[in-house]
Amino acid sequence: MTAIQYFWRHPLAEQVREEGREQGREEGREEGREQGRAEAKAEMVLHILEWRELPVPDAVRERIQSCTDLNQLETWAQRAMHVKEPAELFTTE
Template sequence: MTLRILEWRGIPVSDEVRERVESCTDLHQLETWAQRAVHGTEATELLAEE
């Protein structure tokens, strides 16, 4: 869903970000990233402050 949100918002996603999101199994982390995807302006913001 996180990647879809970015796609719907027209935000490009690098291979690095895509791989991190797709390989993540931590539901809390995925929820955090989804929230960032809704409000951020760049895909790299998902991974900020980890």
């Protein structure tokens, strides 16, 4: 039992734990950056609709703001330039 306890105090074990923590922090930072990009694109879609003076229903606003797919948000931003109604963003061609 003593050998097992000693292993967890060994410098190699501490190094492995620290590397795992660092990897987790980096993954968290990347997820945060990705989330920030999605939020910015969603806001851009809403701004385009607002600049075009199209009223945005709550259901449309919620769907746009909850989307995390950057490609989908880009598609919606392009469509926002031409739609007559905000709900048309979600129609497939």
